[in-house]
Amino acid sequence: MNGVLGARWFAAPLNAIGKPTSTAIQLLGDSMKSSKLKFYKRWAAGAVLASLLAAPVAAQQLYVFSSGSLGGFAKAAFQAGATGTVDWCPVGFYVFKHPNGNVLFDTGINDKVIADGEGWLGPLHKGFGVKMNKDDAIPVQLAKIGLTPKDIKYVVTSHMHFDHAGNLGMFPNATHIAQEEEFKAALFPDHPFQAFYMAGDFAGMKQQNTIMLNGDLDLFSDGTFRVLKGTGHTKGSQFAVVKLPKTGSVILTGDAVYLKENLDKNILPPLGGATNQIEGYKTYQRIRHIRDSENAKIFFAHDPDAYKVTKQAPEFYN
Numbered sequence: 001m002n003g004v005l006g007a008r009w010f011a012a013p014l015n016a017i018g019k020p021t022s023t024a025i026q027l028l029g030d031s032m033k034s035s036k037l038k039f040y041k042r043w044a045a046g047a048v049l050a051s052l053l054a055a056p057v058a059a060q061q062l063y064v065f066s067s068g069s070l071g072g073f074a075k076a077a078f079q080a081g082a083t084g085t086v087d088w089c090p091v092g093f094y095v096f097k098h099p100n101g102n103v104l105f106d107t108g109i110n111d112k113v114i115a116d117g118e119g120w121l122g123p124l125h126k127g128f129g130v131k132m133n134k135d136d137a138i139p140v141q142l143a144k145i146g147l148t149p150k151d152i153k154y155v156v157t158s159h160m161h162f163d164h165a166g167n168l169g170m171f172p173n174a175t176h177i178a179q180e181e182e183f184k185a186a187l188f189p190d191h192p193f194q195a196f197y198m199a200g201d202f203a204g205m206k207q208q209n210t211i212m213l214n215g216d217l218d219l220f221s222d223g224t225f226r227v228l229k230g231t232g233h234t235k236g237s238q239f240a241v242v243k244l245p246k247t248g249s250v251i252l253t254g255d256a257v258y259l260k261e262n263l264d265k266n267i268l269p270p271l272g273g274a275t276n277q278i279e280g281y282k283t284y285q286r287i288r289h290i291r292d293s294e295n296a297k298i299f300f301a302h303d304p305d306a307y308k309v310t311k312q313a314p315e316f317y318n
Contacts, residue, residue, distance in 0.1 A: 060224060061097045062242050062250060063313040064299060065141050066090035067108020067166065068132030078258040078302070080270040091163050092301035094252055095145060095313070096242055100220050101153030104174070105240050105252050106301070110166035110201055111137045121162060124195065128163075138167050144314045154219065156227055158254020159234040160186040161196040164301070169204020176205055177219075179229060180212035182236025185275075192272060193234070213238070230256040230287070232280025233269070239283075241290060247317040249296035256283045259303045263287065 070089050075082040093106040110120055114132045117125040124130070134140065142148060152171045157178045158164050165186075168176065186197045211217075219225040226241045233255045240252040257263045268280045290296055300306050311317060 059097060059318065060099070060244055061316040061318050062244060062247070063095040063145050063316050064310050065093050065095070065313050066307065067093055067163070068113070068130060068136040070128045070130060070163070070302070072129035073127065076270060077273055078269060079262060079267045086304070089302045089304045090307040092299065092307065094299070095142070095147070096225055098220055098224060102147060102151055103154045103156060103219065103225055104152045104171070105156045106158050106164045106254060107155060107167040107170070108138065109163050110198065120200070121198070124162060138170055141313065156240060157182070158239060158256070159237045160201070161234070161255070162198045162201065164254060165201050166198070168202055174209065176210045177213065177217065177227060179236035179238050180214055181231070182234060183212055185235045193275065228286070230283035232256065232276050232283045233274050235275055237283070239287065241296065244318055247297065249290065249294040250317065251287060251290060251296050251298045253287065253298060253300050255301060257287060257300060260298070260300060260306055263298070
């Protein structure tokens, strides 16, 4: 006899306890109905909970894009002491779809270059063989995956050179995330690095929509998108590690590492391509540690060979 039935039974008239009169039988029936009702309520609650647990988790997807291309410059710009030229390389940027908001990692070359490359970039346009067409525009590329610039919640910038921060003012609803040292470097660049920062790229950014970091950040506090400080290329460079349910960890290097060969052979860019060689080596070590400890894939922003074997939007990693 359960607690509910027992309580109802002892509440019955004394003669009903002595022998089961019609009153007692009625009480017993009421008790059984009550027990059944409670059982069904519990069963229904359990079924709802089970269905919630069985429901698919909101998708987490990583998309790879290229903001036009670079080419026709000396490979020594990427690797100290290298010979030959880089005939073509991508300008990687990435979108991470998360249940709590869409993240854009880097914003490529400014879309204004499509109409007037030399007018916007000056000698960099020819020097790095910048090529862009209307299909490379950020809104056109985001449309491939069903997004507009208004749908971006966070813009994480690896650093603020022209080929990574070109469209920072395009995202009206976004919070911008970069290292504080990088903001300083962009606004007050040191020689000879000032040529790579375009003041017009930063137009439209709102101070109140900016997070200046001095270190690392777990963006969603769930390990799915970690922003990690990785200086050397610039004073405020950073990279990201995306954790996907099926693919696992993916490192987005920005320019912390130009090419896979650089990382494998521990080759840094020349002094003109890195602000601090020692810090550059430390960043290499950090990236290798994450690669090895998490069995992570690495997406290099400018490695032509690696890019060719990478899924490109609208395909995705999940």
